[in-house]
Amino acid sequence: MAARLPASALLLLVAIVAATNGMDAEGGGGGGFGDSGGGECDAMMNPDDTCGDASSLDGGAPEDADGSSPPGETTGILLRSECVDKEPRCPGWAAEGECDKNPDYMLLDCAVSCNSCPEPVVISTEDALMLEAVARYGKAQRVERRRRIPSRPALLPGELNAMFERIVNTAPGNMTDPNYVIEDGMTNYTVTVHSRPRAFGPNEERVISAERDLNEPPWVITFDNFITEEECKHLIDLGYKSEYERSEDVGELLPDGSFESVQNESRTSTNAWCSEKNKCRNDEVAKMIHNRIAKVTGIPPENSEDFQILKYEPGQFYRQHHDYIAFQRDRRCGPRILTFFLYLSDVEEGGATNFPDLNIAVKPKVGRALLWPSVLDSNPKDKEPRTDHEAQDVIKGVKFGANSWMHLHDYIAAQEMGCT
Numbered sequence: 001m002a003a004r005l006p007a008s009a010l011l012l013l014v015a016i017v018a019a020t021n022g023m024d025a026e027g028g029g030g031g032g033f034g035d036s037g038g039g040e041c042d043a044m045m046n047p048d049d050t051c052g053d054a055s056s057l058d059g060g061a062p063e064d065a066d067g068s069s070p071p072g073e074t075t076g077i078l079l080r081s082e083c084v085d086k087e088p089r090c091p092g093w094a095a096e097g098e099c100d101k102n103p104d105y106m107l108l109d110c111a112v113s114c115n116s117c118p119e120p121v122v123i124s125t126e127d128a129l130m131l132e133a134v135a136r137y138g139k140a141q142r143v144e145r146r147r148r149i150p151s152r153p154a155l156l157p158g159e160l161n162a163m164f165e166r167i168v169n170t171a172p173g174n175m176t177d178p179n180y181v182i183e184d185g186m187t188n189y190t191v192t193v194h195s196r197p198r199a200f201g202p203n204e205e206r207v208i209s210a211e212r213d214l215n216e217p218p219w220v221i222t223f224d225n226f227i228t229e230e231e232c233k234h235l236i237d238l239g240y241k242s243e244y245e246r247s248e249d250v251g252e253l254l255p256d257g258s259f260e261s262v263q264n265e266s267r268t269s270t271n272a273w274c275s276e277k278n279k280c281r282n283d284e285v286a287k288m289i290h291n292r293i294a295k296v297t298g299i300p301p302e303n304s305e306d307f308q309i310l311k312y313e314p315g316q317f318y319r320q321h322h323d324y325i326a327f328q329r330d331r332r333c334g335p336r337i338l339t340f341f342l343y344l345s346d347v348e349e350g351g352a353t354n355f356p357d358l359n360i361a362v363k364p365k366v367g368r369a370l371l372w373p374s375v376l377d378s379n380p381k382d383k384e385p386r387t388d389h390e391a392q393d394v395i396k397g398v399k400f401g402a403n404s405w406m407h408l409h410d411y412i413a414a415q416e417m418g419c420t
């Protein structure tokens, strides 16, 4: 069955013409993956190109594809790219030298006239599935596809629920096997489920849809003893080294494509960013905790923003809000898909994380972590509307915490290019 694709799913969205290992080449069914257009990075692209790289146009080049399959591997999927001029004026533009002057546009959209049609390549089944999914994700990924075989989106449809299921089923502290060995860098954490969608029954058709997502409660889970007290103290100290400052929200779009930071009376905490710039992100402990989160979620540490280390003193709070940032949807980093929140201190009174729409309030406890999605299982680019939350007023004691906001794509790479 042919995949139904949005018009933007172009050149390298490939016709899968031969499946030498019998893979089912079906790609459709996703629905709703259309390009919503307007990726700022894409709009900002220029030939020397901060956000994409046309020079590796035939991103399916064999040297890229080879990486993921063992040498000598002959099974795989032959990709033959559809190659057409998208505009009747292409031959004229090419004759005027536009293929060299404006390669970002021309080499893709006037590939016949620019003689830039990619060679058919054989890639692994896994890469083929990923390419196909990525193509359905729209414009931001087009940029990435030109750079190289794209990094896999952190979640494909259906994988959010699967990830949570796996996390719940593999918590070391909940294992009954007496011979269970805790891996290096990990802790003996337990997981508690506060809210979850109903699992599919054994004979139930597994339909992944926004409708089902919204008819079932979203996931909210906590981890106890996820980080040790020493690690908590260390992160708090890293916050002091990086300096706690009044927390800010995302404000207006600025002419350079970035967004303003603004103070808001609905958010009164202070925070410090544990970044590479201030030598915090590469701190051994910070790195280990990023890696621990990566191991638990199966999402690379590069997909996480820098830890935002928070300090709430008595009377401080963060009123109801959502972590999803709409304009990132079609940027290179993709939207925030998950919040992995770490509680670094006990708080005598107040300071709970409250989800008003779910009737769940999580109390701070040193070493505890809280994980919830900002997107839907059926489409990890779409907002999960019910995970609004607030940091309630601290009444007694000081609340320290840290946010790890995880994105659909590599956040660090996007940040380096100014594409967040």
Ligand SMILES: *[C@@H]1O[C@H](CO)[C@@H](O)[C@H](O)[C@H]1NC(C)=O
Pocket (backbone or CB within 6 Å): 172, 173, 174, 182, 188, 190
């Ligand atoms: C991990 O914690 C569980 C209780 O949650 C306990 O039964 C188990 O012995 C612990 N394992 C190790 C290796 O400490």
Ligand SMILES: *[C@@H]1O[C@H](CO)[C@@H](O)[C@H](O)[C@H]1NC(C)=O
Pocket (backbone or CB within 6 Å): 168, 173, 174, 190, 191, 192, 193
């Ligand atoms: C894991 O263990 C903790 C502590 O014993 C318990 O509260 C929690 O419900 C358990 N989680 C699951 C998924 O069984």
Ligand SMILES: *[C@@H]1O[C@H](CO)[C@@H](O)[C@H](O)[C@H]1NC(C)=O
Pocket (backbone or CB within 6 Å): 262, 263, 264, 265, 266, 320, 321
């Ligand atoms: C402050 O945050 C609230 C809630 O997110 C928002 O409705 C309001 O517009 C913000 N105010 C300013 C001045 O940005």
